[in-house]
Amino acid sequence: MYANAESFRSRHPPDSNDLKIKVFAPTDVPLALECANKSAGEKLLWYKERVLIHTALAGNEDLIKLDNETGVLELLKTSDVLYGNYTCKGTNSSTEYRIVPRPTAYMPDSTSVVEGEKLHLTCAGKQNPGIKVSWKFGDQNYTRSMGRVKLGWDHERNIYGAILMVDNIEMNDRGNVYCRVSYNWSDTAENHMAEAHTFLRVKDKLAALWPFLGICAEVVILCAIILVYEKKRNKAELEESDTDQSPDTGPSRRDDRLEYYIPLHGPLPPSELPVDPPVTPSKPEFPGHRAIQQLLFSKESRRSSAPARLTSQHQTKTPTLDKESEEVDNKQRMNESDAG
Numbered sequence: 001m002y003a004n005a006e007s008f009r010s011r012h013p014p015d016s017n018d019l020k021i022k023v024f025a026p027t028d029v030p031l032a033l034e035c036a037n038k039s040a041g042e043k044l045l046w047y048k049e050r051v052l053i054h055t056a057l058a059g060n061e062d063l064i065k066l067d068n069e070t071g072v073l074e075l076l077k078t079s080d081v082l083y084g085n086y087t088c089k090g091t092n093s094s095t096e097y098r099i100v101p102r103p104t105a106y107m108p109d110s111t112s113v114v115e116g117e118k119l120h121l122t123c124a125g126k127q128n129p130g131i132k133v134s135w136k137f138g139d140q141n142y143t144r145s146m147g148r149v150k151l152g153w154d155h156e157r158n159i160y161g162a163i164l165m166v167d168n169i170e171m172n173d174r175g176n177v178y179c180r181v182s183y184n185w186s187d188t189a190e191n192h193m194a195e196a197h198t199f200l201r202v203k204d205k206l207a208a209l210w211p212f213l214g215i216c217a218e219v220v221i222l223c224a225i226i227l228v229y230e231k232k233r234n235k236a237e238l239e240e241s242d243t244d245q246s247p248d249t250g251p252s253r254r255d256d257r258l259e260y261y262i263p264l265h266g267p268l269p270p271s272e273l274p275v276d277p278p279v280t281p282s283k284p285e286f287p288g289h290r291a292i293q294q295l296l297f298s299k300e301s302r303r304s305s306a307p308a309r310l311t312s313q314h315q316t317k318t319p320t321l322d323k324e325s326e327e328v329d330n331k332q333r334m335n336e337s338d339a340g
Contacts, residue, residue: 021098021130021183023192024078030065031075035088036095044071047087057081075099103127103181105196111177112201114208119166122154123179125194132185133161136178174202 024031035044046066048056053073057064060081065074071090075082086097104125113119123133135142137149143161145151154162164179177200182193 020096021100023102023183023187023189024075024082024099025102025191026078027191029076029078031099033073033075033086033088033097034095035071035090035093037093038071038090039092042071042090042092044068045089046071046073047089049084050087053086098128098130100128100130100183101126102191103131103183103194105179105181105194107177107179107196107198110199110201112203113169114203115169115171115205117169119164119169119173119200121164121177121179121198123162123164123181123196125181125196127157127159127162127181128183129158131159131181131183133159134180134182135161135164136180137164137166138173138175169200169202171202174200176200 022031022033038044046053053064053066054061060079063075063077063079063082065076066072067074071088073086073088083099083101086099088095088097104127106124107121111119111121123135132143133151135149135151140146140149142149142151142164148167150165150167151161152163152165153160164177166173176197178195178197180193180195184192187193
C-alpha cells in the first residue's frame with residue numbers, strides 16, 4: 001500500500017508515546033528492554049503487571065534474562081506469558097513497556113454497496129488497545145475523519161479508527177479499500193504491522209429493480225402463450241365437432257305437433273288461417289265387439305294347429321256368424337239413425 005518506509009513516516013509522524021508498545025515476534029528474539037534516564041550505580045527494579053518480575057514469572061525464569069549492572073531485561077523466547085505490561089523503576093525515573101504479539105488484520109474479499117448509500121467497514125483481527133489504524137480510500141490515506149470519510153471507535157475492542165464510514169457512495173468510489181494496523185507508526189518492520197483490503201463494488205440504484213422487471217416480463221409472456229394456445233385449441237375443438245356431427249345426431253324435430261310461426265302484422269283472413277287435418281272418427285264399440293274379436297282370434301289360432309278340423313267347424317258355424325254379424329250391422333244402423 002505504501003511505496004516505502006519514508007513515505008509511511010511522512011504520512012504518520014511518530015508520537016512520543018509509541019515506543020512504550022513493542023511487538024514481540026519470533027524474529028525479535030531476544031527482545032531487550034532498557035530503563036530510560038537511569039543514573040550510574042542506580043538500583044533498578046523490574047515489574048510485570050505491578051508485580052516483581054521474578055515473582056510474576058515464577059517457574060518461567062528461563063524465558064527472561066536480567067542484567068543487574070545495566071538494568072537491561074531480555075525476553076529470550078516468544079510465549080503468551082511474556083505479553084503484558086512491564087515497568088522499570090529507578091530512584092528518580094520510571095519506564096513502562098507494553099509487550100504485544102504481532103497484530104493481524106482481516107476484511108472480506110469484496111463489499112457491495114448501492115450507489116448513494118453509506119459504506120461501513122471494520123478492520124477486524126487480533127489487535128490490542130493502543131493499536132493505530134490507517135485507511136486508504138481512493139487515492140488518500142486517512143488516520144482521522146475528513147470530509148465524507150469518518151473514522152469511528154470499535155467500542156468492543158476499545159480501538160479508535162477500526163471502523164470506516166463513508167457517506168453517499170458514488171460510482172467512481174469503486175476499487176480497493178485498505179486498512180493497515182501498527183502499534184508504532186515509526187516501526188515499519190513488516191512483521192510488526194498488518195494489512196488487509198477489500199474490493200468495493202458499487203451497485204446501481206435500480207439494480208434491485210431489474211430482476212423484478214424480468215420476472216414480470218416472464219409472467220406476461222407466459223400468460224400470452226397460454227392464452228394463444230387455449231384460443232387455438234378451442235377453435236380446433238369446434239371445427240372437429242362440426243365435422244363429426246351428422247344429420248341423425250342433430251337436434252330432434254317435433255313431428256308429433258305442427259307449429260306455425262306467424263308474424264304479428266294484424267289479423268289474418270279466414271282463408272289464410274291454418275286448417276287442422278280432418279280427424280276420422282273411430283267406429284263406436286258395442287257390447288260383445290271385443291268378445292267377437294277374441295272369438296275370431298282363437299278360431300284363427302285353432303285353424304293353424306288343426307287345418308282339417310277347423311275347416312269343418314268353420315263351415316258348420318258360418319251361418320251362425322253371419323247371423324251375428326247381421327245383427328251387429330242392424331244395431332249399428334239403428335244407433336246411427338238415432339244419433340241423426
